[in-house]
Amino acid sequence: MQLMYYNNILETIGNTPLVKLNATVSSVKATVLGKVETFNPGHSIKDRMALKMVEDAEKAGKIKPGGTIIECTSGNTGMGIALAAAVKGYKCIFTTNDKQSKEKVDLLRAVGGEVIVCPTNVTPDDPRSYYSVAEKLSKEIPNSFWCNQYDNLSNRQAHYESTGPEIWTQTEGKITHLVVGVGTGGTISGTAKYLKEQNPDIKIWGIDTYGSVFKKYHETGEFDEKEIYPYITEGIGEDILPKNVDFTLIDHFEKVSDKDGAMAARDLACREGLLLGYSAGSALAGVIQMKxxxxxxxxxVIIFHDHGSRYVGKIYNDDWMRDRGFLDTELKIYNLINQKSNTELYEVESSHSIEECLQLMKNKDISQAPVTKEGKIVGSISLTRILAYLLEEPNKDMTGSVEHIMESPFPIVDINTSIKDLNKYIEKEGQAVVVYDNLSQAHIVTQYDIIQSL
Ligand SMILES: Cc1ncc(COP(=O)(O)O)c(C=O)c1O
Structure with missing residues (x-):
């Protein structure tokens, strides 16, 4: 028996699994495998290139013990650098932009990084941009090294040395297509270079966003500033041409919309059990567009860059999705309860008189209520039912108990039911459903509430 351990966390970087996709690619004829980079210690593929950039800088004497590493990063590269810095004893300062998830910024701070948040909607050469701030700091701080993942070719070299060979071995050289979201271009260019050296017929598809320059530049050679506008997708697309993108290795760029990327990421989580980042969804949506x-x-092989935990307040948050118009068809009962100021359930005791019941409905401004007996729901009563009783019953008696005129109980419906599906429960005017929330508190949702929410 031998002790089995790694000498430090950096030794666990790489050798991530390939996982076959099933339900999400049922419409695609090919076998589709995801390279799940969340298995890296920083939960993203960027651990690979972060370590390589730091170690190449050490070898070149660009950083000495006790120095400061500076980088502009949307989070993942920062995490990789922070892990390397923690093990090797460097300080780190990260500049990021205000579009990035708060979770990403908090995580960088958690691993000891200083984070400076810069505005997104300024040009890269603006002194406030996160590129310019990183460059300025690197000039001001002694013994500091600016990694510059965009133009530092150690980035793509890391993927040439690790990601490419892993995929080649794991697929026994049978890979026919590599699909990768493109940001700095390091992942696609390094991995593609290795794979094309083994088999030049392998097709390399880059995934781009609307609002980024890559696709048009690749197809026409023109850097068109009109292609640049703000977008929501994180990690891919650029308003610059990083040196790490080797356009000659890429066969096709496919643009994926913010909505399609987000929806596909949610699909991966719910239908494959793969809780991944935004760009993973974009890459899957790109494959489906190209099927x-x-x-x-x-x-x-699709590369899944990072983990979904960094997006819980964004693509995995229904309110965030709905605010951006991404979830318009999927309004659920719990959204309706969140929107309404009052869905409290008022109950009527079965022994109460019809008169008392009417008084309660008037006081509380409600049109229907469940009827209870000894704490259990036994029926329902509505203004429509009371009116029918008053109009149709010759011997009407307002002191008679509600029990005699009540109707069957309102259906109890799961809080996650979509509003669309509620139709089958709401059969006639005035009817409602009862919903229990996570704290077991009952709420009533009426036909009127549903109409209002739509
Ligand atoms: C989540 C995510 N996806 C995709 C990418 C693109 O990878 P690359 O920069 O290697 O092109 C990045 C890079 O920042 C990323 O963070």
Whole structure:
């Protein structure tokens, strides 16, 4: 027996698994595998290149013990650098932009990084941009090294040395298509270079966003500033041409919308059990957009860059999704309860008189209520039912108990039911459903509430 351990956390970087996708790619003829980079210690693929940039800088004497590493990063590269810095004893300062998840910034601070948040909507050469601030700091702080993941070619070299060979070995050289979201271009260029050296026929598809310059530049050679506008997707697309993007290795760029990327990421979580970042969804959506070009004989590898925990307040938050118009078809009962100021359930005792019941409905401004007996719901009563009783019953008696005129109980419906599906429960005017929230508190949702929410 031998002790089995790594000498430090950096030794666990790489050798991530390939996982076959099933439900989310049922419409795609090819076999589709995800390279799940969340298994890296910083939960993203960027651990690979972060360590490489730091170690190459050490070898070149660009940083000495006790020095400061500076980087502009949307979070993942920062996390990789922070892990390397923690083990190797460097300080780190990160500049990021105000579009990034708060979770990402908090995580960088948690691993000892100083984070400076810069505005997104300024040009890269503006002194306030996160590129310019990083560059300025690197000039001011002695013994500091600015990694500059965009133009530092150690970035793509890391993928040439690790990601590419891993995929080649794991697929026994049978990979036919590599699909990768492109930001700095390091992942796609390094991995593609290695794979194309093994088999030049492997197709390399880059995933781009609307609002980024890559696709047009690749297809026309023109850097078109009109292509640049703000977008929501994180990690991919650029308003610059980083040196790490080797356009000659990329066969096609596919643009994916913010909504499609977000929806596909949610699908990966719910239907494959893969809780991944935004760009993973974009990459999957890109494959589905391109499915007509794939056959049964193809073996597609999609790189899944990072973990979903960094997006819980964003793509995995229904309110965030709905605010951006991404979830318009999926309004659920719990959203309706959140929106309404009052869905409190007022109950009527079955022994109460019809008169008392009417008084309660008037006081509370409600049109229907469940009827209870000894704490249990036994029926329902509505203004419509009381009116029918008053109009149709010759011997009407307002002192008679509600029990005699009540109708069947309102259906109890799961709080996650979509509003669309509520139709089957709401059969006639005035009817409602009862919903229990996570704290077991009952709420009533009426036909009127549903109409208002729509
Ligand atoms: C979540 C995510 N996806 C995709 C990418 C793009 O990878 P690359 O910079 O290697 O092109 C990044 C890079 O920052 C990222 O953080």
């Amino acid at each position: 007509e070009q794939l056959t049964e004989d193809d073996l597609v």
